[in-house]
Structure formats: structure tokens, C-alpha cells
Amino acid sequence: MKPGQIQTLTIAEQISSGFILKDELGEKAFIQKIFADESWEIGNEVDVFVYQDDGALKATTEKANAQVGEFAVMTCVQSLPTGAFMDWGIIKDLFIPYKQQKSKILEGKRYIVYVYEDEATGLTTGTTKFKRNPQYEDLPLRQGDKVDLIMMNESELGWNVVINKEYIGLIYASDVFKKLYPLSEETGYIKTIREDGKIDVTLQPQGFENVDEFKQAILDKLNDNYGLLYLSDKSSPEEIKDELQMSKKNFKKAIGSLYKDKIIEIADDRIKLL
Structure with a gap:
């Protein structure tokens, strides 16, 4: 079972407070009754988002803002010296340790967050520290593809952007023909995928x-x-x-x-x- 992701699980047991779900290997997760459908029966397969809570695996039919390996704009609901809790779109908030904050996260503010699995703890974690214009391999993108963008920040070259919630690219200043704002969403087009694996994007279709x-x-x-x-x-x-x-x-x-x-x-x- 992979926490922090949507998965198809089988209903194995019904209890008073909810259902026990299991994967193909028999690993189990609990889902509260309030997130279950009245039509659920033992043996049904259901699509749920799996998360960790106090060392246990739980599930929900709510839609998380981002899965492991994805970026999303999230609002901080609580900021502590040890880290910040972000509204993940589900019953469970996403934790960002202090050491994973590019700058101190403030309660009530919105940030672009990347969700990943911490190798040391195995926990689904968030970070606001990520590389600008990283190099990618075997991208499922092609020149001219229409993509969804989240505006990150403006630099001397142009705007850094998140592409389809998974990749970071760049819109050159010469390709910007409208007022843009950090954290806003735009539609874009893949302009170039360079030999070094970096992605150039434009706000207007080419050709x-x-x-x-x-x-x-x-x-x-x-x-x-x-x-x-x-x-x-x-x-x-x-x-x-x-x-x-x-x-x-x-x-x-x-x-x-x-x-x-x-x-x-x-x-x-x-x-x-x-």
C-alpha cells in the first residue's frame, strides 16, 4: 500500500465505525463511515486516498490537493516551531518540517508545496524547498502540448512554473504578454524540451x-x-x-x-x- 496516493482497494470488513479495506497483498487501511458510500458491500473495489495517521493507515474518498510526487498550492492552518500543518484538502493536514521550509511558513498564508515520501521516516511529507528548472528524463510531454500551470515566481529570465502539478519549467520574459501573479493558475503550451531536460513553456500556442x-x-x-x-x-x-x-x-x-x-x-x- 502506498500512502499519499489514490489506490483501488477491496472492502474486506465492515465494523460499526467504518470499513476495513485491503490491497492485493493483504495490507489493510481503515476508512470512516462518513467517507463511505451507502452502496458499499464486502468484496467491492473502491478508489480511495490512503494516508498515515498516528502510525496507522487510513483512507478517505476526499480528494487531496496533491499526491506523492505532485505540487499544489496549500494554505497553512497551523505554524509551530517544529513545522507547519497545511490544508491538504482531506481530513488529515500535511506536515512540513521546519527544515523543509524555504522560509518560515506563516499561518493563513498560501504556498506551493511538493509532496514526497521521507526516506528516513517513511512518512508522507511536504516541502517548499525544490530546485528551479531541474533536469528531467523520459518526459511524457511533447512540444506543443497544452498544459496546466501554477505560477511560482518571477526571475530575471522570466517566470518559473509548475507544469501539470509534476514538473518545473520556465516561461521566458519575452513570451509573457499579460500580467501574471504568483500562485495563480494559467493554461500554457510546451515550447521546447531542451537536451539537458529542462522545459520551456509559453502562454500561447505556437505555429x-x-x-x-x-x-x-x-x-x-x-x-x-x-x-x-x-x-x-x-x-x-x-x-x-x-x-x-x-x-x-x-x-x-x-x-x-x-x-x-x-x-x-x-x-x-x-x-x-x-
Whole structure:
């Protein structure tokens, strides 16, 4: 049985306070009645999240913010000299020892937390100490993949981000076309997986095949401005970024396509709906 993860277990026994579940090797975990479904019967297989509590294995049907090997944004519910307890999304809080805190964790504040199994104790533990832009091998990601992002922090190069709750990547400053905030969630796209295993991400899809998204953004803006937009292919990248949150390259692709489709008219200093 693997604490800190969702697993499929078999209902082995029902007792007054809940159920005893077991895995294929016969290892057992207890789940309280309040987390069980009325339809459960002995022999049923159920998907549960397994966690440790006072040396015992327990289970819940609640959804944890993160499993072992994942990142999540969590709120500190109690801060002590020995460590901090974080809201894990389940009945049990996640403990972060003081030595695993990048800076002192304060009660009521939100942090990006990585969940792992402590090799020394075997306990599921959290940490706010992790490498920036680590090197990965055999990634299940490909260039152009759409991914979920958590914004970590801004640096001289750009923004460090968590990708799909499992990996750390970088959005270069030159690829940022909107205001970003730490701990916020965004949609991104894999730009490059470098030979050293580091991941570059962009907030906008790459390639002409994704021009429809930019065309729609321009049409929406035109409709909001009575069919007129004071931007053209001669506008500066900064003007386009401020108005549309896209690169000049993508803007030019989009208005070129709209022009060919006879949807807009392009002048020296503006575009206009036909």
C-alpha cells in the first residue's frame, strides 16, 4: 500500500465505525463511515486516498490537493516551531518540517508545496524547498502540448512554473504578454524540451495551425470597440502586447488570415471590420 496516493482497494470488513479495506497483498487501511458510500458491500473495489495517521493507515474518498510526487498550492492552518500543518484538502493536514521550509511558513498564508515520501521516516511529507528548472528524463510531454500551470515566481529570465502539478519549467520574459501573479493558475503550451531536460513553456500556442485562437481574440476586441482597433502590422510589439496580450508575430498571422477571409480591412494605423 502506498500512502499519499489514490489506490483501488477491496472492502474486506465492515465494523460499526467504518470499513476495513485491503490491497492485493493483504495490507489493510481503515476508512470512516462518513467517507463511505451507502452502496458499499464486502468484496467491492473502491478508489480511495490512503494516508498515515498516528502510525496507522487510513483512507478517505476526499480528494487531496496533491499526491506523492505532485505540487499544489496549500494554505497553512497551523505554524509551530517544529513545522507547519497545511490544508491538504482531506481530513488529515500535511506536515512540513521546519527544515523543509524555504522560509518560515506563516499561518493563513498560501504556498506551493511538493509532496514526497521521507526516506528516513517513511512518512508522507511536504516541502517548499525544490530546485528551479531541474533536469528531467523520459518526459511524457511533447512540444506543443497544452498544459496546466501554477505560477511560482518571477526571475530575471522570466517566470518559473509548475507544469501539470509534476514538473518545473520556465516561461521566458519575452513570451509573457499579460500580467501574471504568483500562485495563480494559467493554461500554457510546451515550447521546447531542451537536451539537458529542462522545459520551456509559453502562454500561447505556437505555429500557424493555432492562428484561430488569435483571430478570435482580435475579433472579440474589434466587436468590443465598435469594429475598430488602432493596431496594424506597423504597430510596436509593446502596443500589441498591451492591447491584446499576444506577440506581434501571432498578431500579424491572425490579421493576415482575417484579411484573406475578407473579414477585416487593414490600414496603416488601424484594422476595421468589414
